[in-house]
Amino acid sequence: MTDSGSPLDSLAGALVETNDQLLALYQLATITTQSLDEVEATSEILRRAMDLLDADEVVLRLGDQELEARESGQPSVGWRSRTPRRRSEDLAGSSNKATTSTAIDVSVGALHGVLIAVRRERPFGTADLKLLSAVATMALGAVQTSRHHHDALSRAVMARDHDTAAELAQLALPRWRPSLPGLELFARSDSARSAGGDLFTFAVVGDTLHFVVGDVSGKGLPAAMMMTTVISAATAAFQTEGKRGPSAVLHSIDRWVHDYLSEAGLFVTLLAGSFCTSTRELLLANAGHAPVLFVPAGDGSQRARTIDASVPPVGVLPLCALGTDALVEEKIEASPGARLVVASDGFTEQPNQVGTMWGEDRLATAVTTDAVAAARELGERLFHDLEHFSNGAEQSDDRTLLILGVVG
Template structure:
């Protein structure tokens, strides 16, 4: 009596051995006892065997593709984890291209900036030839993002980077290993990642350039401010206050003094505009005024003004700038003031306690040439001459209200009996209080001239 192990089949039956292969299972199922080629069942078995063989081949290919896909995913992960701490350097680009070489299975990867090879990784024995091939593909299809050439064994892509240069990335596989449609998403992803790095490099370069320009402006500002007299001349008969406060790193306001014999020459000016151009013209104007003061020390104020106008007019016109200027001279022995006002304000003469506006007699320099017309007055007692720039009267408070000419005139009237330094300090302090923390939008300059009583 034959038995089976519990749970393997009914008692008394012997289970046949399991077929060793799928083909054997098919033959056992069909009960083939005759040669395959002589029966319809044999032909069917042959078809089934062929289908199973193809299935096994597909299964093997899918397994290999899955392994390759997993390898690619791991490589992409390492690609995204490249340390970009030094992204401002080309070392990061070289590292990314090295990973791209592995990811794409390429033999050579080139990064082209315009028509030059910026970086190359992999086999570079025929670098010039590969670069020429990439350039030819770009010229042939300049509007395409991706171009496949050389029997589909090379891909040349254009990167979308906001820089002054055009960037292209070229991949070259060995002959016979074509790029397929499935490679395009990978190539596009690498291009996007590399584009970000190149954009950071460009941003870093611009920041360095901006810092260099800022440093140059800082030096220019220091040089420009050094051209202004540090302190006004000391006189036993004329009390003087002078201060300028640039609103930015470099400003266009200035004052300049020169004492010649028994006279004190002065000028207060404002070059239209801000920044480095205004500062450059400001230093030129200061130099022109000093030369005019010394060359015409014994002449009328109109001669000195004409000398400055002749020196600066053409330069201002060519640059599209203009200069408002008050140029004058005070005679120490008698207190007589003669000045020419070229489109400048505010200019106030507080005479006998009453503020009087000294209006412009000629346009600002650089607009039109005019023969200067002087204004003359005599300072005595508590009289004073106050020459400011528009940064004072145009200072705004947090509610966008300007300080204005009326407040400025009232301030001069209220403090005109005090010494010139105190008048100047009070005006600056009052304007600062009015601003209530609102930053100045323009430079502020102030000069105050007042006659001192004769020593006993």
């Protein structure tokens, strides 16, 4: 405010000054909408504040960092460590003939800072302090907005990368289904999250279908990444060891992935099998996987038989350390109408709204009741039955189902 002339001149001067400050505040308010870069937006606010307050220096302090306004046209140097001169706090609140400085404490959300303005020649007035307070809030608000934006951007990038990795992992599951005379195959895997550790894969070599079904311990992307490794190992094992039977396939997979799994603190339950369409011979070797049910051909009155594991899951103990006879290979003559049902624990351990699990008995009953249904029809029905049973309860784990049906 000017100090000369009549009261009318003083009043007019004060009005002009107030209008100038309002205009400056309006200009300040538009800055943050033009940039989301923390240094750029905040520096611009400080520079405008310097002009507005006719200050020689405006500094925003946040912890041990400070940002200083530069003359218009000069690039900001960005955040820097507080200088020893400023750490001494001799700027804030000091006043002498040459220099006046004032400091405003400000908090926005979790951020706490101090805005310091230095002016030579004339002291700061009450109106200046209010303006400075508004500038401080805006400057800290700009910092907070920029940081929120940056955090949101980082989270979005991470989420996108996670989704991409999950999508890639799930692509390891075969989308094709083998077509062999005398055989029906249903295979489906639904992850509880965007990716999961359940797996199945197969290969046709001559008149024989080789397959594995498994479940990597744990959930989400880590399990899914390990799942892809197991599928690669199985795919190679089908070609190199398939003729020697599923027991040899499991040993081969174990040699490939045991150390890898062990290092990661994970294991994978695995059922390996083969079915020869010429001889209708079904061979199975089970390393810790459940449930595995075989339903013999008949009129539907036959009970499902459980194919038990003979060794722990792969990754727990090296198969070679368990002895040559530990891994048992089961041989089944499968007549037309017989079927093999292999599920993951996400099927049997799925709870309903009151916490009751679906359980192996319900699975066995459903499998035997529908003895005449085609593999695909039975598979879709089992998924439907499970969904109906869970009655809206959240999917607790990955659900995988493979049904192999022998047809005449």
